[in-house]
Amino acid sequence: MGLSKDQIAQRIAQELRNGWYVNLGIGIPTLVANHIPQGINVEFQSENGILGMGPFPFEGEEDADLINAGKQTITAMPGASFFSSELSFAMIRGQHVQLTVLGAMEVSDSGDIANWKIPGRMVKGMGGAMDLVASAENIIVAMQHTNRAGESKLLPECSLPLTGVQCVKKIVTDLAVLEVHPERGFILLERAPGVTVNEIQSKTAGRLVVEGDVPEMQL
Amino acid sequence: MSTTNYISKVVPDATAALEGLEDNMTVMFGGFGLCGIPENSITAIREKGTTGITCISNNAGVDDFGLGLLLHTRQIKKMIASYVGENDEFERQMLSGELEVELIPQGTLAERCRAAGAGVPAFYTPAGYGTEVAEGKEVRVFNGKPHILEHAFDAPFAFVKAWKGDKAGNLIFKGTARNFNPMMAMAGKITVAEVEELVEVGELDPNSIHIPGIFVQRIFQGVGYEKRIEQRTVRAKSE
Numbered sequence: 001m002g003l004s005k006d007q008i009a010q011r012i013a014q015e016l017r018n019g020w021y022v023n024l025g026i027g028i029p030t031l032v033a034n035h036i037p038q039g040i041n042v043e044f045q046s047e048n049g050i051l052g053m054g055p056f057p058f059e060g061e062e063d064a065d066l067i068n069a070g071k072q073t074i075t076a077m078p079g080a081s082f083f084s085s086e087l088s089f090a091m092i093r094g095q096h097v098q099l100t101v102l103g104a105m106e107v108s109d110s111g112d113i114a115n116w117k118i119p120g121r122m123v124k125g126m127g128g129a130m131d132l133v134a135s136a137e138n139i140i141v142a143m144q145h146t147n148r149a150g151e152s153k154l155l156p157e158c159s160l161p162l163t164g165v166q167c168v169k170k171i172v173t174d175l176a177v178l179e180v181h182p183e184r185g186f187i188l189l190e191r192a193p194g195v196t197v198n199e200i201q202s203k204t205a206g207r208l209v210v211e212g213d214v215p216e217m218q219l
Numbered sequence: 220m221s222t223t224n225y226i227s228k229v230v231p232d233a234t235a236a237l238e239g240l241e242d243n244m245t246v247m248f249g250g251f252g253l254c255g256i257p258e259n260s261i262t263a264i265r266e267k268g269t270t271g272i273t274c275i276s277n278n279a280g281v282d283d284f285g286l287g288l289l290l291h292t293r294q295i296k297k298m299i300a301s302y303v304g305e306n307d308e309f310e311r312q313m314l315s316g317e318l319e320v321e322l323i324p325q326g327t328l329a330e331r332c333r334a335a336g337a338g339v340p341a342f343y344t345p346a347g348y349g350t351e352v353a354e355g356k357e358v359r360v361f362n363g364k365p366h367i368l369e370h371a372f373d374a375p376f377a378f379v380k381a382w383k384g385d386k387a388g389n390l391i392f393k394g395t396a397r398n399f400n401p402m403m404a405m406a407g408k409i410t411v412a413e414v415e416e417l418v419e420v421g422e423l424d425p426n427s428i429h430i431p432g433i434f435v436q437r438i439f440q441g442v443g444y445e446k447r448i449e450q451r452t453v454r455a456k457s458e
Contacts, residue, residue, distance in 0.1 A: 089326030
């Protein structure tokens with residue numbers, strides 16, 4: 001039994017540090033905002049032009065002029081600010097945003113990521129993902145360990161068109177927390193409750209480094 | 220002094236604002252998703268029937284709104300965007316080869332607009348290095364990190380939408396409807412701004428202007444804004 005999407009978000013939220021500006025991608029990353037640990041103050045940036053993004057509005061209070069990068073209606077927290085796309089990406093490329101959390105279709109054991117295109121099948125575009133992964137100091141990928149066909153998404157090399165090279169630092173899946181070391185590969189840090197190292201090994205196609213006893217995640 | 224002390228940019232309506240727009244031009248459209256899009260200008264271009272348009276816009280609208288309206292009438296020849304999901308007609312035209320598509324990173328899109336308006340012909344960015352976006356582009360290493368050379372856009376027309384504007388073309392945006400509008404206003408050789416509220420000069424606080432009128436060639440009072448919401452997400456009152 002692996003983690004639910006919400007539990008993956010909960011585990012990623014433990015990585016948040018006081019005073020960080022954080023960009024959350026669409027999907028599981030968005031859920032991270034629901035699990036900010038006590039005593040931690042962070043501000044969420046959405047690349048379409050807001051810092052200090054708040055929760056969804058109450059029904060009837062939606063504002064067409066207030067959305068996030070997933071085009072969802074949102075609210076602005078006290079202290080929030082609005083800005084242009086150019087300034088938004090200045091924050092991102094200029095490394096003023098400390099953490100980026102995003103989803104992926106594939107990650108390689110040297111930290112390459114693919115998440116924007118399946119040739120001949122799906123081409124939605126990279127949006128801001130290429131800018132984010134090229135510049136963020138900390139990049140955490142939130143994803144399922146395997147795809148719908150049961151194949152590993154943690155690979156020796158990505159087979160899909162890349163979004164960025166050697167950029168992913170950490171991965172949280174339904175089965176494990178892994179650090180990505182560009183030379184050594186995926187370093188297994190934690191197991192999901194009840195999940196064995198063998199299961200993780202069997203579902204990881206790229207190089208997996210297991211050192212000593214691997215602890216269970218604390219959620 | 221009996222003359223006014225400002226340069227008026229006012230045109231009567233969207234139709235008048237299109238003067239000089241011809242087939243096969245490159246045109247910028249502000250907006251992110253359906254937020255902050257120039258609704259009136261898009262409708263007027265549809266009515267004018269201008270074809271062969273190369274669109275520079277972050278997104279391509281949805282099937283029946285935004286730039287989706289110009290896709291349906293086949294007025295768009297090429298789309299330069301960062302994200303084009305949520306549009307079936309777009310996908311159909313792209314896969315059948317009727318529509319040319321160039322996808323570029325969102326930050327690069329924004330900066331290529333800003334550069335165009337700021338007189339910077341090209342710049343280096345790390346975004347897209349090592350991906351297909353970098354194919355054929357010059358790579359240069361700064362501080363140990365590879366960057367690719369990207370060029371400023373060249374757009375004869377830009378259509379933007381603001382919340383408030385005055386007759387001198389000064390603009391103020393609201394919320395996240397600002398997005399690509401300011402740098403596209405800077406980039407367009409002829410920038411057309413449509414506003415929800417057109418006021419007299421002097422009514423806007425100069426401290427609060429987001430885009431000075433120097434970047435705006437034509438401004439008009441927009442009408443009938445639909446401001447459609449793409450993903451209506453709410454929470455229950457009890458939370």
